Amino acid sequence: MQRYRGRISGPLLDRIDLHVEVPALSEDELLAAAQGEPSAIIRTRVQAARDIQVQRQGCANHALGSDQVESLCQPDEAGRALLRQAISRLDLSARAYQRILRVARTIADLAAAPAINSTHIAEAVQYRRMGL
Amino acid sequence: MALAVLHSRALAGMDAPEVAVEVHLANGLPSFTIVGLPEAEVKESKDRVRAALQTAQFEFPARRITVNLAPADLPKESGRYDLPIALGILAASGQIPTKHLDRYEIAGELALTGALRGVRGSLAMMLQARESGRAFILPQDSAQEAALVKGASVLPASSLLQVCAHLAGQESLPALEAAIPTRLMAYADLAEVKGQRQAKRVLEIAAAGGHSVLLSGPPGTGKSMLAARLIGLLPEMTEEEALESAALQSLTRDFAAEEWGRRPYRAPHHTASGVALVGGGANPKPGEISLAHHGVLFLDELPEFDRKVLEVLREPLESGHISISRAARQADYPARFQLVAAMNLALVVIWATTMAVAAVRQINCSVIVAVSLARCWIV
Numbered sequence: 001m002q003r004y005r006g007r008i009s010g011p012l013l014d015r016i017d018l019h020v021e022v023p024a025l026s027e028d029e030l031l032a033a034a035q036g037e038p039s040a041i042i043r044t045r046v047q048a049a050r051d052i053q054v055q056r057q058g059c060a061n062h063a064l065g066s067d068q069v070e071s072l073c074q075p076d077e078a079g080r081a082l083l084r085q086a087i088s089r090l091d092l093s094a095r096a097y098q099r100i101l102r103v104a105r106t107i108a109d110l111a112a113a114p115a116i117n118s119t120h121i122a123e124a125v126q127y128r129r130m131g132l
Numbered sequence: 133m134a135l136a137v138l139h140s141r142a143l144a145g146m147d148a149p150e151v152a153v154e155v156h157l158a159n160g161l162p163s164f165t166i167v168g169l170p171e172a173e174v175k176e177s178k179d180r181v182r183a184a185l186q187t188a189q190f191e192f193p194a195r196r197i198t199v200n201l202a203p204a205d206l207p208k209e210s211g212r213y214d215l216p217i218a219l220g221i222l223a224a225s226g227q228i229p230t231k232h233l234d235r236y237e238i239a240g241e242l243a244l245t246g247a248l249r250g251v252r253g254s255l256a257m258m259l260q261a262r263e264s265g266r267a268f269i270l271p272q273d274s275a276q277e278a279a280l281v282k283g284a285s286v287l288p289a290s291s292l293l294q295v296c297a298h299l300a301g302q303e304s305l306p307a308l309e310a311a312i313p314t315r316l317m318a319y320a321d322l323a324e325v326k327g328q329r330q331a332k333r334v335l336e337i338a339a340a341g342g343h344s345v346l347l348s349g350p351p352g353t354g355k356s357m358l359a360a361r362l363i364g365l366l367p368e369m370t371e372e373e374a375l376e377s378a379a380l381q382s383l384t385r386d387f388a389a390e391e392w393g394r395r396p397y398r399a400p401h402h403t404a405s406g407v408a409l410v411g412g413g414a415n416p417k418p419g420e421i422s423l424a425h426h427g428v429l430f431l432d433e434l435p436e437f438d439r440k441v442l443e444v445l446r447e448p449l450e451s452g453h454i455s456i457s458r459a460a461r462q463a464d465y466p467a468r469f470q471l472v473a474a475m476n477l478a479l480v481v482i483w484a485t486t487m488a489v490a491a492v493r494q495i496n497c498s499v500i501v502a503v504s505l506a507r508c509w510i511v
Contacts, residue, residue, distance in 0.1 A: 012442050015344065015449050016473060020334040022349035022358065029327040038323040039364040042336050047367045049340035061341035062470075063452070106341030127334060 017062065017099050018127045049109040061106045066098060073101040078118040086125045100124045134158065134195075136223035136230055138216040139237045139266065141257040142208055145416065145463030146379060148257040150237075150264065152202040153213060155220030160196040166217070168201030171209040180211070180242045181218045188246040188292050193225040207460065209415060211241030212251040215269070218242060218292060219299070228299050236287075237261045238295075240271040246292040254278040255382040258286065259375070269295055269305070277387040279310045280378060282371070317394045319364030325354050332358070339365035344449070344471035346434070355474040356399075359430040362472060363395040366428075373426045376466060380418055380425050396427030398469075402436040406444045416456040416463035421448055424469035434473040445471070 053061055057068060064072065075083060087097060101116075104124035108116045134157040141148045164178050185192045199217050201208050216238045223230045239257060241249040250273030258278035261268045267285040270278055275288030287305040289295045297303040322332060331347065331354075338345045339362060347355045369377065374393045381387045381396070400408060400420045411419030421429055431437060448454045452468040 011446055012449075013346070015446065016346045016471065017341075017343035018334050018338055019346045019348070020331050022328055022331050022347050022353045022355050022474075024350050024353050025327045032326065034324050034326045036323045036325065036329075036332060039319060039321045039361065042322060042332075042339070042365050043367070046336060046339045046365055050367045053341070062343045102341065103337065103343060106337050106343065110337065110340050127337075 014093065014095055017103050020127060045110060048112070049106065052109045052112070053106075061102050061109070064102055064105070069098050069101050073105045073116060075101075075104065075116040075118070075121050079104075079116055079121040082118045082121050082125075086121075090125075090128075092128075096128060100128055103127060134224055136220045136233065138220050138223075138233055139264075140213055140216045140239050141237060141261060142206055143210075143253045143256060143383070144206065144461065146256060146383070146465060148253070148260040149203075149206060150260075151206070151208065151213075152200075153216040153220050153238075154200040154202065155217065155224045156198045156200070157193055157221075157224045158196040158198065162194045162196065164197045164199075166199045166201070168199075168204050169207045170201060170213075171207060173211050174201070174208050174213055177211060177214045177217055177242075180214050180244060181221065183244040184214070184242040184246045184292055185218055185221065187244060188296075190222060190227055190296075191225070193221065195225075197221060207415070210252060211249070212239040214242035215240035215248065215271075215292065215295065219295065222296065228296050229301070232299060235266055236269050237264065237266045238269045240269070240274075240289070242292060248272065248290055248292065248295075250274040252385075253379075253383050255280065255375075255387060256379045258284050259379060267307070269298075275308050276389045277378065277382055279308045280389060280392055281375065282310070284310065320357075320361050321364065322358075322361045325357050325361065328354060328358065335362050335365060338362065338470070338472075339367075342470055345473070347472065347474045348477060351476055356430070356432055359399075359428070359432075359472040359474060360397060362428050362470070363397045366395055366470075369393050369395060369426060377426045380422050380465065383418055384423065396424050397430065398424040398427065399430040399432060402431070402433045404437070404441065406438075406441045409441060410444050410448060410454050410467075411456050411463070411465055412458070414458055414460065416458055416461065416465075418465045419454075421445065421454065421467040421469050422465040425466050426468060427470070429469040429471050431471070431473045434475045435477075 057072060104116045104120045107120040107123050136155045138153045140151045140153050142151045166175060182192055222228045223233060239251050241251055243249055248271035250271050254270055254274035255277045258268055258281045262281055262284050267287050268278060269287045269289055272288045272290045275286050278284060279286045286308045288308050289305055298305045334345060335358060347358060349355060377396060378387050378392060398420045409420045411417055411422055448467045453464060453466045455464045
């Protein structure tokens with residue numbers, strides 16, 4: 001286990017924006033017919049969010065520079081408070097902090113929201129809850 | 133006239149510098165020399181050219197033949213100079229007219245029968261040949277991918293005789309019209325994956341912002357299925373993106389025109405070496421990260437990859453390109469890929485182990501435990 005963990009530790013994991021658990025399915029889910037949104041519908045939302053990004057900054061959110069993060073990804077008051085709490089509780093690195101803001105910006109763009117609020121921050125923090 | 137000059141192209145990374153193929157016939161003992169840093173394949177072209185000219189019923193001049201590939205300091209590889217060398221010999225010995233030769237750029241490998249075989253990287257060559265304003269004569273097999281370049285003038289040929297007939301003005305080669313597929317790409321659908329609502333939401337966010345993803349969970353829960361479906365969520369490729377991606381693919385293998393505009397999905401096995409991932413070799417070739425340019429690179433069983441191999445990913449992940457330096461030459465390849473990694477261990481288990489190990493190691497145990505408790509609470 002330690003060997004396993006040792007191999008993936010370090011700066012590479014820190015550079016991955018979104019960490020997510022893919023749990024085993026329950027019997028009910030397994031037996032039920034596959035249902036969910038088809039890719040085509042999701043793609044239209046993705047395209048809309050990407051268009052917003054390209055119009056605003058000319059590139060996708062993952063490519064935002066640190067000065068752009070400061071100017072474009074500032075959360076509102078409640079979001080800022082939540083972020084402050086997360087930084088101290090999870091003792092996040094400066095890189096992790098920037099990455100959370102970039103992901104929160106994307107979540108806000110998907111919702112077509114001009115400002116980042118606390119829900120967006122909460123969701124972004126959730127995908128980095130290991131504090132890596 | 134005992135001299136002929138033709139134009140062709142070399143490949144140096146994504147770049148395709150122009151190469152002048154100069155053929156000179158002199159009096160003296162019959163010989164055939166190729167100069168201008170030819171590599172083994174180019175040296176061997178002597179025998180292919182001689183046989184192909186004889187099978188096509190041309191006369192192989194019994195004179196002192198010198199072929200110069202300029203610029204002299206650029207190494208030349210592959211069989212793509214066979215056709216220009218053969219045509220150069222024919223032109224220099226007066227068997228075909230020389231006056232229109234500088235309207236064309238020519239590349240193609242010759243079979244002993246005089247037929248033309250496809251060459252690697254025709255798309256990358258065409259991208260640069262377009263700026264020279266010349267038409268490009270290419271083997272039938274490679275012409276399709278070159279024609280994908282907007283404004284390209286491609287003349288496909290299937291044999292040496294066809295090219296000679298064209299140059300002699302007897303039967304011209306028909307220009308190939310670009311057949312850019314307009315239909316929507318068919319990707320695997322995310323609806324096929326059962327359950328996993330959170331993972332699907334994460335893929336949507338990743339697709340929208342181009343973020344990298346780490347999927348973790350027990351085997352058989354659909355991590356690979358989910359990863360393979362990310363390319364289907366990404367926005368359509370722009371023409372420029374499609375062109376860059378296609379040019380990179382064409383450097384390592386034949387690029388099928390139907391693949392135009394399809395986002396690449398690369399899933400190298402975990403035994404892959406560092407060179408296989410980032411590219412390399414004496415003559416640097418693009419690796420998996422460059423082949424996944426504008427697409428998805430999926431690393432399944434992330435911890436099983438050699439640690440050194442994973443470390444080489446760090447820099448291109450930030451910069452979006454990779455510079456490969458070897459003693460003789462350097463190459464710079466773009467590598468804007470989206471990383472999706474998967475591993476079997478649940479994140480919580482990993483985190484708990486780290487914490488336990490750290491706690492034992494640290495002298496100040498109590499502080500660690502306090503921090504751990506605080507983390508537990510928030511998790």
